[in-house]
Amino acid sequence: MTALLVVETVIVAVLCVLVAGLLRGYASVLRRLHQLDGGALPNAGPPPFRTVPAIPEPAAGQRIEGRDEWAEAHDIEGISLRGEIVSVRTVGVEHDTVLAFLSASCEGCAGFWHELAADWVTPTGSRLLVVTRSAAEESPSVLSQLCPPQADLVMSSQAWADYAVPGSPYVVVTDGRTGRVKGEGSGTSFSQVGGLIRQSIEDGRHPAMKPDADRRRERDIDRLLLSAGIGPNDPSLYADRDER
Amino acid sequence: MPAVATRRLAGHGLAVGLLPQWEGRLYQRTVGATAGAAPNAAGWAGEASHPILHLANFALPAARGDYGTGAVERMGPAHIFIALLEFGPDCLGTALYAPRGLPRPTPGEFNPNGMQRRVAGQAGFQHFCTVADRPFCLYAVIGSHRDAVRLTRSVNEILDQIEVS
Numbered sequence: 043m044t045a046l047l048v049v050e051t052v053i054v055a056v057l058c059v060l061v062a063g064l065l066r067g068y069a070s071v072l073r074r075l076h077q078l079d080g081g082a083l084p085n086a087g088p089p090p091f092r093t094v095p096a097i098p099e100p101a102a103g104q105r106i107e108g109r110d111e112w113a114e115a116h117d118i119e120g121i122s123l124r125g126e127i128v129s130v131r132t133v134g135v136e137h138d139t140v141l142a143f144l145s146a147s148c149e150g151c152a153g154f155w156h157e158l159a160a161d162w163v164t165p166t167g168s169r170l171l172v173v174t175r176s177a178a179e180e181s182p183s184v185l186s187q188l189c190p191p192q193a194d195l196v197m198s199s200q201a202w203a204d205y206a207v208p209g210s211p212y213v214v215v216t217d218g219r220t221g222r223v224k225g226e227g228s229g230t231s232f233s234q235v236g237g238l239i240r241q242s243i244e245d246g247r248h249p250a251m252k253p254d255a256d257r258r259r260e261r262d263i264d265r266l267l268l269s270a271g272i273g274p275n276d277p278s279l280y281a282d283r284d285e286r
Numbered sequence: 287m288p289a290v291a292t293r294r295l296a297g298h299g300l301a302v303g304l305l306p307q308w309e310g311r312l313y314q315r316t317v318g319a320t321a322g323a324a325p326n327a328a329g330w331a332g333e334a335s336h337p338i339l340h341l342a343n344f345a346l347p348a349a350r351g352d353y354g355t356g357a358v359e360r361m362g363p364a365h366i367f368i369a370l371l372e373f374g375p376d377c378l379g380t381a382l383y384a385p386r387g388l389p390r391p392t393p394g395e396f397n398p399n400g401m402q403r404r405v406a407g408q409a410g411f412q413h414f415c416t417v418a419d420r421p422f423c424l425y426a427v428i429g430s431h432r433d434a435v436r437l438t439r440s441v442n443e444i445l446d447q448i449e450v451s
Contacts, residue, residue: 063415117292117293117403118311119293119295122311122313122348124316125314125315125316126297126311126312127295127297127312127313128310128311129293129295129304129309129310129311130306130309130344130345130346131308132310133307134307135307135344135345137345169345191348192348192349193348194347194348195348199366213419277366
């Protein structure tokens with residue numbers, strides 16, 4: 043009986059080794075076929091960017107994603123009307139942030155304050171933050187009367203400087219995922235500004251529009267070609283396939 | 287690789303390095319303030335207020351209770367809310383506040399019944415302790431009890447950034 047068990051164990055062990063060897067060989071064949079098929083090695087990064095011969099390389103450090111033309115967004119740090127020390131993220135977050143730069147003394151801000159009190163609803167997926175100058179340059183007591191308690195208000199002159207705000211009222215919309223400003227300008231009320239934001243979002247999703255990715259890609263390619271001195275109808279764009 | 291703080295929030299003898307995606311608010315309610323002039327409230331007669339630190343990896347609303355009412359309801363499954371509340375010096379030396387130092391909770395310590403008010407899917411953790419001779423209550427909420435292991439790691443990463451002086 044013991045001998046039989048020993049023999050069985052040996053047979054099972056040999057079979058395990060054989061199966062493991064077969065699986066390993068099979069994996070090697072698959073990997074080799076993948077390479078022959080033009081696939082990259084495991085863990086290999088994307089292939090290096092290069093241009094065809096006779097086409098100059100774009101300037102070093104130039105980004106491909108096409109967002110360099112948008113200003114950088116900045117996180118906001120300041121003090122709330124309740125004396126809270128506040129640090130608000132606008133960069134590296136999932137949501138967009140609507141930054142409303144307002145003042146207690148600006149006549150054009152009246153529409154904004156009025157709609158804040160009426161619980162203006164921000165566009166879906168975005169957060170509203172009212173930013174005034176710091177307490178030394180503002181009137182916190184007047185702001186307390188103007189700003190309803192449920193509104194999120196931060197006093198921060200640094201934020202005004204970071205976003206180069208030219209005056210109030212001024213609205214900046216930041217894209218939390220890219221960390222860039224996606225729109226900015228002035229208006230008369232949140233409704234007006236919100237309408238423009240919604241229109242922009244809906245236009246972007248409209249079936250008549252090209253997909254965002256396509257438009258971005260086209261813009262990127264155009265910019266890279268132009269920066270390399272290659273304009274429309276440049277002969278290098280029509281180089282023979284053999285020359286490549 | 288450990289996450290690196292990109293912002294710093296400091297005041298009332300508390301400081302925290304804010305890791306990416308984390309934001310924070312630090313305040314001390316004004317005693318006797320009228321309703322609405324402080325986060326969630328007017329307080330009560332004879333109340334002494336103490337510093338409170340709120341941390342979150344989501345957008346904290348302006349109107350919140352000290353234990354996160356108004357904020358935790360907005361949490362998604364990947365979100366975390368942390369409140370560190372200081373108590374009065376009369377609490378020093380009592381049994382409740384005997385543990386020294388901020389705790390590092392384990393996933394098993396998060397409990398759906400540990401919430402101030404139960405919210406579906408969420409779990410809470412509460413611990414009383416003394417840090418730098420100041421009595422504190424740490425209250426943490428994770429957005430998904432099922433994902434407690436990963437979220438607890440994030441909780442402990444941000445707790446590592448808190449300094450009490």
